[in-house]
Amino acid sequence: MSGQTVPVDYSGHMLDLDEDEDLEVFSKKAPVADGNPMPNSPSSMVNQFRLEEDEPQDVNAKDLFITVDNPESHITAIETFIMYRVLTKTTRSEFDSSEYEVHRRYQDFLWLRSRLEETHPTLIVHPLPEKFVMKGMVERFNDDFIHTRRKALHRFLNKISEHPILSYNQHFKVFLTAEELTSHRKQGPGFLSRMGETVRAVANTVRGLKSRPEEFAAMQEYVDDFSNKICTVDKVTQRIIKEEREYLDELKQYGPMYGQWAESEGNLAEPLKAVASCVERCGKETEEHAHHLSEVLVPTLHEYILCAETLKAVMRRRDHIQAEFEAKNEALASRKSEQEALQEEVDGLSDRMEGSNEALKGDWFRWKAGMRTDLKSAFVSSAEKNVDYYEKCLAVWESFLLSQRAESSDQQDGEDVS
Amino acid sequence: MMAESGSSEVAVIGNVDLTSTELENNIINTMVERGTALLRRMEINVAEAEKRTGKNTVNMQETYTVYLIETRPAETIAEGGTPAAPDTLWRRYSEFELFRNYLLVTYPHIIIPPLPEKRAEFVWHKLSADNLDPDFVERRRVGLENFLLRVASHPVLSDDEMFLRFLTDEKRWKEAVLETGFQDKVDSRLKSLSAMFRVKNPDKQFTALKHYSDDLNTIISQLLRVRAKVADRLYGVYKVHGNYGRVFSEWSAIEKEMGDGLQSAGHHMDTYAASIDDILEEEEHYADQLKEYLFYTDAVRSVCRKQDLIQYELEMAVQDLSTKKQQKEELTSGTVRIFSLKGMTTKLFGQESQEQRESKLEALDLSIHEGEEAVNEKNRECKEFLQTAWGDIERFREQKDNDLREALISYAIMQISMCKKGIQVWSNAKECFNKM
Numbered sequence: 001m002s003g004q005t006v007p008v009d010y011s012g013h014m015l016d017l018d019e020d021e022d023l024e025v026f027s028k029k030a031p032v033a034d035g036n037p038m039p040n041s042p043s044s045m046v047n048q049f050r051l052e053e054d055e056p057q058d059v060n061a062k063d064l065f066i067t068v069d070n071p072e073s074h075i076t077a078i079e080t081f082i083m084y085r086v087l088t089k090t091t092r093s094e095f096d097s098s099e100y101e102v103h104r105r106y107q108d109f110l111w112l113r114s115r116l117e118e119t120h121p122t123l124i125v126h127p128l129p130e131k132f133v134m135k136g137m138v139e140r141f142n143d144d145f146i147h148t149r150r151k152a153l154h155r156f157l158n159k160i161s162e163h164p165i166l167s168y169n170q171h172f173k174v175f176l177t178a179e180e181l182t183s184h185r186k187q188g189p190g191f192l193s194r195m196g197e198t199v200r201a202v203a204n205t206v207r208g209l210k211s212r213p214e215e216f217a218a219m220q221e222y223v224d225d226f227s228n229k230i231c232t233v234d235k236v237t238q239r240i241i242k243e244e245r246e247y248l249d250e251l252k253q254y255g256p257m258y259g260q261w262a263e264s265e266g267n268l269a270e271p272l273k274a275v276a277s278c279v280e281r282c283g284k285e286t287e288e289h290a291h292h293l294s295e296v297l298v299p300t301l302h303e304y305i306l307c308a309e310t311l312k313a314v315m316r317r318r319d320h321i322q323a324e325f326e327a328k329n330e331a332l333a334s335r336k337s338e339q340e341a342l343q344e345e346v347d348g349l350s351d352r353m354e355g356s357n358e359a360l361k362g363d364w365f366r367w368k369a370g371m372r373t374d375l376k377s378a379f380v381s382s383a384e385k386n387v388d389y390y391e392k393c394l395a396v397w398e399s400f401l402l403s404q405r406a407e408s409s410d411q412q413d414g415e416d417v418s
Numbered sequence: 419m420m421a422e423s424g425s426s427e428v429a430v431i432g433n434v435d436l437t438s439t440e441l442e443n444n445i446i447n448t449m450v451e452r453g454t455a456l457l458r459r460m461e462i463n464v465a466e467a468e469k470r471t472g473k474n475t476v477n478m479q480e481t482y483t484v485y486l487i488e489t490r491p492a493e494t495i496a497e498g499g500t501p502a503a504p505d506t507l508w509r510r511y512s513e514f515e516l517f518r519n520y521l522l523v524t525y526p527h528i529i530i531p532p533l534p535e536k537r538a539e540f541v542w543h544k545l546s547a548d549n550l551d552p553d554f555v556e557r558r559r560v561g562l563e564n565f566l567l568r569v570a571s572h573p574v575l576s577d578d579e580m581f582l583r584f585l586t587d588e589k590r591w592k593e594a595v596l597e598t599g600f601q602d603k604v605d606s607r608l609k610s611l612s613a614m615f616r617v618k619n620p621d622k623q624f625t626a627l628k629h630y631s632d633d634l635n636t637i638i639s640q641l642l643r644v645r646a647k648v649a650d651r652l653y654g655v656y657k658v659h660g661n662y663g664r665v666f667s668e669w670s671a672i673e674k675e676m677g678d679g680l681q682s683a684g685h686h687m688d689t690y691a692a693s694i695d696d697i698l699e700e701e702e703h704y705a706d707q708l709k710e711y712l713f714y715t716d717a718v719r720s721v722c723r724k725q726d727l728i729q730y731e732l733e734m735a736v737q738d739l740s741t742k743k744q745q746k747e748e749l750t751s752g753t754v755r756i757f758s759l760k761g762m763t764t765k766l767f768g769q770e771s772q773e774q775r776e777s778k779l780e781a782l783d784l785s786i787h788e789g790e791e792a793v794n795e796k797n798r799e800c801k802e803f804l805q806t807a808w809g810d811i812e813r814f815r816e817q818k819d820n821d822l823r824e825a826l827i828s829y830a831i832m833q834i835s836m837c838k839k840g841i842q843v844w845s846n847a848k849e850c851f852n853k854m
Contacts, residue, residue, distance in 0.1 A: 229669040247651035267819040376854040383848035390840035
């Protein structure tokens with residue numbers, strides 16, 4: 001019964017996590033090529049940026065501070081929804097004022113994000129929290145759900161505000177400042193055009209890309225693997241929380257039994273009651289620990305699961321742009337007439353492709369650095385919490401021992417035992 | 419986990435860097451300290467267990483376990499000298515049972531120490547309930563040694579001739595113990611235990627003791643049951659972390675800068691997941707200490723029952739005497755107060771003759787005299803039982819309070835050890851995450 005290997009045979013339900021046998025298929029290829037600073041970008045780029053992987057973002061440069069808070073229920077004849085307050089403080093000259101307070105609902109955030117994606121199809125736009133989680137049978141207006149969503153919306157806006165390109169986007173500014181968003185929302189392409197784009201993109205991937213440049217092929221592979229891994233880490237974490245809660249339930253039965261026992265004892269009553277109290281206190285620490293996991297690690301993992309999906313979408317769009325160029329290029333080669341007009345189109349598409357590729361490459365390194373920071377921070381925090389948990393429990397039991405040592409030395413001083 | 423030394427120590431509770439006084443606060447040491455004459459001159463161990471096969475009473479092959487009992491003179495060993503080779507013999511569980519039954523019958527006023535359980539109960543899922551499972555056999559070995567030391571440290575039981583033979587006379591012990599004829603008394607004892615009778619004036623102290631014993635039995639059973647569930651759940655929490663180990667390892671392969679940190683953190687997750695096995699194995703010893711007192715409650719109840727029986731017999735004897743005296747009175751006074759068929763027929767069909775009456779009186783007088791002697795005898799028996807039993811009960815109480823307190827302390831030590839391991843592993847993991 002060696003305890004050294006991780007047992008795969010632990011009561012059936014552990015095998016759930018083993019079902020992803022395809023995890024073993026992945027190869028240890030080199031990841032995305034090391035980043036050189038981005039070369040000169042096409043004019044469509046507003047802000048040139050250059051970020052080496054280890055270089056931390058200059059905190060002093062932050063000039064846009066956003067908070068999302070104050071969820072309030074709004075009830076109309078047709079529907080019920082939650083309004084969040086979005087507070088902005090900024091020193092940027094593009095903003096007329098230095099402070100703004102607006103109210104936005106989840107739909108508004110969806111609008112913002114889709115505009116950002118449309119404007120910058122190959123930039124990595126941070127994901128929004130999901131629409132409605134069916135899985136846990138969570139009520140839409142359940143306090144926990146709102147709390148989680150609010151935090152995620154706050155994260156979303158802050159991620160956008162930290163993005164060197166996206167934070168200067170017009171729609172973003174409108175989102176933060178306009179009293180009334182509905183008029184702005186009517187403008188521009190929207191849902192349908194995205195729909196069309198998706199269909200074409202799918203069709204293109206079916207037809208097959210001529211060849212994906214090496215770095216993007218590697219990127220794609222990384223994204224697929226990363227997606228798998230992060231999903232697994234999330235599953236494991238959820239499982240830990242579940243097991244801890246069940247452990248806690250048993251502890252809640254266990255502790256009081258020592259107290260019950262104490263009732264029929266004389267000399268033993270004191271240590272028994274002390275043990276009951278120790279178990280209770282450790283139970284509280286366990287509860288706090290599970291809570292911490294839910295508050296810190298789980299949301300971060302969820303975010304990066306959604307990021308992985310975003311990355312996949314970004315890669316698809318990039319592929320699509322390349323496919324469009326290649327298609328037109330082929331047409332140019334085969335058609336004899338309209339050469340000039342076609343050439344112009346092809347050149348335009350070529351520029352667009354190059355621009356998109358460069359944008360993605362740059363944003364890729366930025367995203368990886370951010371991912372590394374975020375996940376590292378979440379894991380460190382969780383490990384710290386674990387240390388803290390054990391330290392607290394240690395103190396509980398050590399104080400019990402001390403109390404017993406004191407008791408026994410009292411007894412040795414001649415106190416009558418019976 | 420088990421520190422096997424040449425002395426009579428049974429269980430050193432884990433590797434905890436607490437002061438040696440803590441570790442010395444060990445139940446067996448206490449037993450030896452209290453010191454009976456037997457223990458002063460002899461060291462007793464149950465050193466090993468072995469599997470044997472043989473033919474049983476119905477001539478079928480069976481596999482069973484035998485345990486090696488070692489005894490050696492308790493001399494101080496000179497510097498650099500080797501301890502004398504022990505005397506040894508092998509015994510199986512059923513022999514221990516036989517011996518204990520002998521004790522139960524021979525010393526009904528003593529709370530006889532219990533044997534370790536016959537079958538594994540209160541198991542949590544991983545623990546095997548198989549009697550031939552090595553972990554179970556090991557824990558039983560410890561339990562049997564504990565039993566022998568309990569008997570050896572008892573002021574009355576340690577002097578028993580059969581005990582000495584059990585320890586030293588492999589072949590002829592069984593014959594000798596059967597010759598004591600205790601088995602004849604076994605039946606009547608069993609009968610008395612299960613018989614329904616009501617005592618008119620139950621002894622208050624013994625009634626209270628019976629209730630306490632029942633309460634203790636209930637609460638310890640419940641406690642053990644829930645403890646097993648807690649252990650099961652804790653096992654789950656730790657083992658799931660092993661999956662972190664695996665996924666971190668796989669993930670590290672696709673990362674450049676984060677790879678090393680993830681990989682080494684993953685190893686610590688594996689260590690963490692594996693650590694629960696030893697932790698829970700140690701906790702079984704705590705459960706065993708509780709179980710011993712669970713089984714002790716049966717012995718206590720047994721003594722209470724015996725007291726009940728003796729009391730009942732006394733009451734019966736008194737009742738009997740009283741009836742006979744009544745009869746005599748009626749016979750002399752001629753009035754019939756107690757209905758009897760003979761009396762009725764006498765009334766209806768005429769008086770007896772003077773001669774008949776006188777012979778009857780003589781017989782009654784004799785009977786009354788016997789009755790009085792019986793009452794005196796029972797009275798004496800009752801008093802003696804109360805005295806000796808109560809002495810042992812006080813001794814038991816003190817032992818129980820000390821032992822269980824020690825058990826709780828050792829439980830705390832185990833928890834502390836577990837926490838320290840947790841701190842270590844997660845501090846290491848945190849360092850690795852920091853390197854991500």
